[in-house]
Amino acid sequence: MTGSASQNHRLVPWxxxxxxxxxxxxxxxxxxxxxxxxxxxxxxxxVLTVIPIVYLVLMYLTFISQK
Structure with a gap:
């Protein structure tokens, strides 16, 4: 049954x-x-560019490092 369950994409939260x-x-x-x-x-x-870019890069690196 676990084989038929759909697998969530890891980057959906990102x-x-x-x-x-x-x-x-x-x-x-x-x-x-x-x-x-x-x-x-x-x-x-x-406020409008640097801070959001740094946040998104750190969040991306966190999600891709998870197994």
Whole structure:
């Protein structure tokens, strides 16, 4: 019976996390743009790109290292 059960793809949680992170980046970016955020540009770039990329890479490495 275990042979007929469908096997889950290991990266499904990563794909879900990717969608959630992209949704959060879009939301925060919109709020920064609509609210005329006074934060320096380098901080905005870090919040909208660097931090999510680092998070997604670490999450990806965690999921592919699991057996």
């Amino acid at each position: 794909y879900i996390g990717l969608v959630l992170v992209l949704a959060a980046v879009i939301f925060v970016g919109y709020r920064m743009w609509a609210g005329n955020c006074p934060a320096p540009t380098i901080i905005e770039i870090g």
